[in-house]
Amino acid sequence: MAAMAPDFIFMLTNQDRTVADALERLQDVLGAGVRHIGFKDIGLPFTQLAELASAIKAAGAALYLEVVSLDEDSERRSAQAAVELGVNVLMGGTRPSTVLPILAGTAIRYYPFPGRIVGHPSRLEGTVETIVDSAHRLAAIDGVSGLDLLAYRFDGDVETLMSRVCAAVHKPVVIAGSIDREERMAAVVRSGAAGFTIGTAAFNSAFSGSPDLRLEIAAELAALRAITARVVRTAPPALRPI
Template structure:
């Protein structure tokens, strides 16, 4: 199974001001899935960023980190105006699905209870699995955005339980910063994972700390794991 890597142009759950610079580095090494958050840059700049992602042939993702209903609704509307390919995060499926209807945007909400910023996943494994099952019953939900390493529960056990409980793809987001954690994601049956801060801060284990070196190391490790 191929494991997809979504490179997030974000640090600590905010789109970085110099996202375009990092985007060029991602395009140089052939990253095919690139995302950003709904905060950090104004909508006009996010639209420009999205257009640049598409111009390079990559799929674009907008991840919602807002906590109140009104903000989440506005973020979903912004996703349609920006023209992203996928909307990640958020929890208010009943409010978001009507906004996305007919747009072609794929939707991956958060299972479980989300608190704080940066986002934290609350609840037991059983509660999160139950939430995942409920979400995946909605026809307009294409998959899940799971904050496994932002939970107090055992992340590998949580990932495996959610992936086994649903028949839609799971994207694991947040705090993935080592080859070992990528390996855990791959073995859990998840379809994809995201990395943002670790790459931008040069924290991913690699011989080079620059963005291109970091991204190349991630791609190398995915190839090794998915042989």
């Protein structure tokens, strides 16, 4: 069980694609106080992604790029893009042997997907046991800084999956995809995850019902604070923050 709030990572994405007006929307995200911001490697041409990356870094936020590539050549290009963009964290992908040589010598943290990833938008296939095993093997690789778990893209016992993966590895686990209601956010907090991403749910006004993105993010952050406080109150004493 987590005793501290996970990082709130806002993705300027909808349905696994960077939104067309990401640079404009960034102002609302920053205005809401978010300091972990990312986007996907598809949806905008590279020149616009570079402009977006520069604006995020200039604002002092941590920059994330999430890979949705399904083949090795595309994943290689995505890793090269991460280096050129100067991201802080490269998330996703399934091929450390391809990506790590490209990231060598940089300070980029790498969080690949455990389990079998199929389709677009991405789905996570396998059983809890096979995904936990995949997570354990990936986390043991030098150069893998953490994991990007598509928990709510899994057709099974999601809460068990999150808790088992977080307990199985000693590196940060970020939960990505489809966190579109308070019950799911609460499950993420309880799992002990280091962070979670939210994007499509925000652009669909899932928490506030408002088309105003800044108000939507404020509702999400308020929900996270309330959930974290509730989890801390009900946690065993040994798990409470000092």
